Amino acid sequence: MKKASVWLNLKRYRYVYLMLAIVLVWYIAFAYAPMFGLIMSFEKFSFAKGFFGSELVGLNNFKMLFSDRYFVQAFKNTFAISFLRIVFEFPIPIIFAFMINEVRSKPFRSVIQNITYFPHFFNWIVFGGLIGSVLALDRGVVNGIIQLFGGSQIDFLGDSRYFRTILIVTNLLKEVGWNSIIYIAAIQGINPTLYESADLDGVNRWQKIRYISLPGIAPTISIMFILFVGGVFTQGFDQVYNLYSPVVYDKGDILSTYIVRTLKEVPNLGVQAAAGFINSVISMLFLLVSNWVVRLMGQESIY
Amino acid sequence: MKRISAVLLAVLLALSTAACSTSDRGGSSTPPKTESKVESKVESQETAKGSEEPKTVKMMADGMDDKAISQWKLLEPELGMEIEFLTAPGDQFAQKVNTMMATGEEADLITCEDSLPWRSWAEDELLIDLDELIDPVDHIYVEKITSSDLFKGYLNDGKRYVIPNAHHGNDWTMVVRKDIMEKIGNPEINTMEEYYDAMVKAKEMGYIGVGFSLDDGLVKLQTAFQFFSYFGGGGMKPDGRSFDINNDVVTDLSVSDGTKQTLLFLNKLYREDLMNKDYATIKDGFLSTYVDAGKVFSLFTPAGNIPMANEKMQTLDPSFEYEIIPAIGADRPEFRPITQGFNMWKVSLIPATAKNPAGGLKLFELANSRTGREILIGGEKGVTMTEEGFSEDGVFTIIPENCEKVWGNATGISPRWWGLMSTVYGYIPVEEYDTYEEAYANEMIFSTSQDVESDNPFSNRNVIEAGRPYGGVNVLSEVALPIESEVRPNLNNIKGEYWNKIITAPSEEEAEKLWEEFVPQWEAGGGTDYVAAYQEYYDENCK
Amino acid sequence: MKVRKVTLFDVVSGIVLALLALVLLVPFWQMIVVAFSTTEGYVKSTYHLIPTSFSVDVFSQLFSSSEIMKGMLISLINVLCGWLGGLILCAMGAYALTKKNIIGRKFIFNFIIFTMFFNGGIIPLYIWLKKIYITDTIFCLFLPTLISTFYLLLLKNSFISIPAEMEEAALIDGYNEMQILFKIIIPVSKPVIAAVSLFLIVQYWNDYYNAMMFMNKPDLYPLGLILRNVIISKQALLRTPVAAGAVLPSEQYNMALTMIAMLPILVLYPFVQKYFVAGVMIGAVKE
Structure with a gap:
């Protein structure tokens, strides 16, 4: 889409985008954010080290x-x-x-x-x-x-x-x-x-x-x-x-x-x-x- | 396919944006922060005494309902701090504590079963090293119990991380119906054969020979085993340690011949309708369906349950009554008096992320001191017990109407004296003895004056006296090695599967066959390594 | 429509349905019978089908328990927040998705749908909620489940069928989409809103899962969890030395508690019933 029409679209439907944004924030915050905790499945998890600091053990847990x-x-x-x-x-x-x-x-x-x-x-x-x-x-x-x-x-x-x-x-x-x-x-x-x-x-x-x-x-x-x-x-x-x-x-x-x-x-x-x-x-x-x-x-x- | 890839892209996008925004929170900055937090807290306690002292203690324990909470809140004046309570439903408790420890909860004191992986927590620096907090004078009880010989298996690398909670495992007992006994001619019950015959006679009169109920696997079976120590199968904590030591050889009772005989006997009872066939599924309907309805001839139960059972049965017929009888085979030379075989059951610990660790320790110490026990068992002076409180020898007088109002019962048993930091209905006088073992042997059991006057056979004092011969322990019963949390769940699963199959087997041959399958499965499922680990420990430390 | 003859099918079907209803009534009836019996009556009765005794003791016990009353209050707050919050957010999302000219509409749609079937698991969720300081607050009871994608879709399908002229007229009059949603769309969609409201209210009133997972403070327990605990703790108490005199909740107490827990829903139900079948129909059928 052309830049001008994108901007127009955003402006015209701004309240719709607002509503969408509120809803999407919830989805990101409560549905998607926990998902990256899936990394835990591949780790020997320790809270002290967190999701990204814990030792990766590959498929060991499985x-x-x-x-x-x-x-x-x-x-x-x-x-x-x-x-x-x-x-x-x-x-x-x-x-x-x-x-x-x-x-x-x-x-x-x-x-x-x-x-x-x-x-x-x-x-x-x-x-x-x-x-x-x-x-x-x-x-x-x-x-x-x-x-x-x-x-x-x-x-x-x-x-x-x-x-x-x-x-x-x-x-x-x-x-x-x-x-x-x-x-x-x-x-x-x-x-x-x-x-x-x-x-x-x-x-x-x-x-x-x-x-x-x-x-x-x-x-x-x-x-x-x-x-x-x-x-x-x-x-x-x-x-x-x-x-x-x-x-x-x-x-x-x-x-x-x-x-x-x-x-x-x-x-x-x-x-x-x-x-x-x-x-x-x-x-x-x-x-x-x-x-x-x-x-x-x-x-x-x-x- | 296009749509699916669009979705996957979306997921990746979301994940990366979410990850970016939170990486600083979940990152590796936590360990140094936690350690320094603990150190500075301890320092501030020592150096800045009297100035910024925390006002709240957060305590996490099982079964804290309204009544229990109000009971514990009575300790607040002595403690000088407010107590905040955290809890979780009973069947979720272990999971909850595990999750909380793994996610850095800020509780100041947690009480949980010793089967939880506290050793891993200690090694991962999630627990406070108690050596830094315990003061031999201020915390005399904690000091004595954690440095006792009995519990040296609870050290990790020689350091103290958990506090064992004192325990009485001795109050399970065998009861029979006095009125049915009379009807069948008051037979002697000293051997298994005699017990079996009595049950058959009771069955002819329409009663269930012996009543059982499992709930989460093997718990009630253990009580049968205690009293079938006739077979030498006694003394297990089915979801915990159960060792026998003979001539320096450690064996696990789970796979012993005694257990086999016990299971085969239970199978016989099952096949011949001498036990309730729904023992595995009836769950909490057991008491009300069978016991209270007066249908069961004999039972293994905590002695404390009996007055209640009698009362309920007597609404149907006043002659119904259970009485305690001694364990079968107690006179036999081979009798092995090991009930539960252990001296403790729960541990208390302080997470490294606690905000007020000193407060948590103080609370534990108070809960086990004479003052604390009196409050937890007797309640408030002038409310549930008389103004005089406790006498020198631990007797107190309850005010029944108030007990009814505050505790919901008129017999003077406070809601949560049991199971939380101690299961001793009394206190252990550590000030008067050098070692914990001596103090425990000279424990003072409290009693209500009403019980003393009526010489209630089911009062705690009498029940514990009756249970005393069965309190034997061996040197391994209080040792918890790291291998516990590695093999325990699997061994429990194997036991659960096979023991129940053996009991419900359609024939004796089938039952025997299942046992022959069980033993190698148990060994292969971690049992051999398990025994080897304890044998090694025994060889190094106890010979 | 012409009147059909009564066929064998009708008779058989009628019998089957009647039997089914009878079977379903049995547990419900038992609950009532037990809740109102005395201990003696309960123990003496085998099938608990014919009431032989009567007592309201357990009910007075329940109503005098501050724990139960507190639980009800918490549940009430939970329901209000979960219902209103959920409804508003689902409606907003649903309405926004009906607008065909939104950029990235398909992408957003897929983004939302995906969450219906894949999630990170309960442990990562717990850890995450802990990190954002929601656990142990009343928010953990409803925030994690505030938007239900299923209801969002249901609402979306129902909003689509509203004539475009209504919206256009409002736009011309100078209203923005948010105002349109609240002033026009929602009032017009009464049936489906009533349906979703009923579903949400039932869900949050009965809910114990969120509390069980995320709430460690016993004084913020909702009624659903207290009910669960009463029943579960009885099972736990049975395997511990209860010690003389300590009182186990009786079967009657459990049943009475269950009845009380179900009561609000059953009371609401007749009022909403006529709406929600129609509501579900509108929402589901137009694809």
């Missing part, structure tokens, strides 16, 4: 992590659980949104919706305790029902075979309502005339969903998909932390809980920073892959 078989276990678990979440926790709110949308009785729909929003407001410390009490041996409702039907009790939270399932199911119960809001809203945003002309053509309910609703909310699904996949690797700490116990570490321990539990007494903070770095990098990879997948399917992506 080597240390990967030679710890419990780190590797947590690493694998995080992948496995993330994939499970993508397969189950992502589509189900969409299905739920459709189901809600098909309900014709307004009061019934409203009641169901409001009830399903509630659990979102619990945090996992409390919700974890409630789940624990519902799934408990002897006095948990679930085991009570199982015994009623003649089965024997199951220690859900203490059994590695069930733990991942419990993670998925309880997270769904907690969030399906809240997460479906955006899809319900998107479905309602589709032009009703499309449905009306479909009715005239004698199209049935399923065909409507397939040819009108789904394509109509495809942009929403795409964006939510990218956001979901981009975040799934690093999230979930609260839930796992409040539900897990030593007997399920082999299948349930994830990177964030491993870091908090094991690394808290390691003097070289560089190791923790390295673990956090790995977490962030993988997360970014997930994001980029999902973005690419969405592009591939012909939908609008973030990049």
